[in-house]
Amino acid sequence: MADDAVIKQVKEANDIVAVVGGYVALRPAGGTFKGLCPFHKDSRPSFDVDPRRQRFRCWSCGKYGDVISFVQEFDRVDFREALELLARRAGISLENESASPQARGRALMLDTVRWAAERYHRCLLEAPLGETARKYVGERGITGETVRRFGLGFAPPSGDWLIREAAPGKIDFDLLEKVGLIAKRQEGNGYYDRFRDRVMFPIRDRRGQPVGFGGRILPTSPLAERAPKYYNSAETALFRKSECLYGLDVARQPGTAAGYLAVVEGYTDVLMAHQLGIPQVVAPMGTALNERHVQQLRAFVPRVVLVFDADAGGETGADRALRIFASQNVDLAVATLPEGMDPCDLLVQRGPEPFLSALTHAVDALEFKLNQVLEREGAGGVEGRRRAVDAILNVLALTPAMPDQDGAIKRDLIISRIAQRLALQEENLRGRLRELSSQRRDDERPQRPRVEETAQPETKRVKPQPEELQLLRLLLADPSLIPDAAAEVTLDMLQHPRVRQVIGEMYALHSAGESCSVDQLRVRIDDAHLTEIVLKQHDIGRKITDRPVRMRELLAVFREKHHIEPRTREIKNQLHAAGDHDQAVELLRQLQNQRVGLEP
Ligand SMILES: [Zn+2]
Secondary structure (H helix, E strand, O other): OOOHHHHHHHHHHOOHHHHHHOOOOOEEEOOEEEEOOOOOOOOOOOEEEEOOOOEEEEOOOOOEEOHHHHHHHHHOOOHHHHHHHHHHHHOOOOOHHHOOHHHHHHHHHHHHHHHHHHHHHHHHHHOHHHHHHHHHHHHOOOOHHHHHHHOOEEEOOOOOHHHHHHOOOOOOHHHHHHOOOEEEOOOOOOEEEOOOOEEEEEEEOOOOOEEEEEEEEOOOOHHHHOOOOEEEOOOOOOOOOOOOEEOHHHHHHHHHHHOEEEEOOOHHHHHHHHHOOOOOEEEEOOOOOOHHHHHHHHOOOOEEEEEEOOOOOOHHHHHHHHHHHHHOOOEEEEEEOOOOOOHHHHHHHHOHHHHHHHHHOOEEHHHHHHHHHHHHHOOOOHHHHHHHHHHHHHHHHOOOOOOOHHHHHHHHHHHHHHHHHHOOOHHHHHHHHHHHHHHHHHHHOOOOOOOOOOOOOHHHHOOOOHHHHHHHHHHHHOHHHHHHHHHHOOHHHOOOHHHHHHHHHHHHHHHOOOOOOHHHHHHHHOOHHHHHHHHHHHHHHHOOOOHHHHHHHHHHHHHHHHHHHHHHHHHHHHHHHOOOHHHHHHHHHHHHHHHOOOOO
């Protein structure tokens, strides 16, 4: 277990504004920094980062914590992993025993991918073997600077190049297999390289750490006939293809400055845009843009511009864009390129201006869909307009609305814009949408309802009793009060499951003679939601003055509630049932003693 001193060192070396600022665009506001909350669909900057107290807080969804819990929540890792990430960020080396096996495994995989990226990169830059690849990259118009910036590499064709590089005991074959770079031969033993004769594009996470690779086969390769043109390294704990955005590590800062991020299709589109001075460009990994992508982009920018090739942006592309536009708190726009050109061709052939102009003239996804259907149906005829309306409302009927007030407002705006463009009554449109939605619901009834990713566990809704909360605050702020509390308040006296769990851990740490600091506690409980409660109540507790006095008062409340009240009730019941005078007098005397707090 990492001790308090190490955790403290890691926290001090990672200023919360700098760390959070790497994920979320922050602007100074008074003594704090404000940004869009990355944990809910935020429309106004509700997210506050306080450098003095080293805490973040969302005024809208209530998320709260310190730099470690931020990383835990954002990267969905456990406490130890978050600690490791922050330690690595600050150049602090943690003893290996301090890491969970999961975090150690992850760190080893990261090291392995980084090692391989470095080897491939060297090979492309300087190895004689890399000559053909260098020529190919040059012919595509990619400069040496871009090659270095994006860490491009080359995997030679031999089939055992990487294995030989790793062989002098440098890198564990098991790990190379685990990150998807080599595989076991089917017959006999030994391994082979999975990437052969390919230009290697390291895929980095948003912090710039390589987590996987995309490889493009050289067009001149003898393997090109039967092998796929592009090939990705395997899905691993590090590399989730459906969530990755190529180029996000280098695009996020320029994106924040530009106010938007553009989404293109391929690696070379990203490279070329960047090379020609349009760095706010990313690409998904061979999948269409999905909600998870949008949420990541939303952490940096309010606006996302989807770039369609004129021929590829057909019906499904437009519908998907409209669905994301209607269901997510994002300003999603669509940019169309001249017929038959992908961004890379356009940039190489005509320079940056036409591409940049397409980005700045992007129209929002609703406008794009409206233009598309009106072009097809024409706005004149009654029947054409009816089909146009249904084409759009059918997409909306399939789309879950955003749950909050923002969602209702966005729906309203969408409906009123459609009404305007098609010269129809809003009321009629709403009626038709309800009709289509209920048809959809009937169609889909057997399916299970979609579960919101952000749904909180049930227990959050049950509030703890005030005295339980107060006890938690006092103990967190002042662990020296634990013995007094433990002597009076047993765990079965605590009703709220989470409060009981935290206080139980504190009692346990104390009786084991260990430190009861908040950091030790969070290592032990290792639950993001519970950690949030602990941090929040700890901070409130530290503001309470006269804590020993408050504790004495609080313990009296517990005594009253758990010993005196039940006993009093019992005596009263007996009194009602008492048959003779003497017995009643005795019970009344006991009741009096109860009231003044004496034991009977
Ligand atoms: Zn929030």
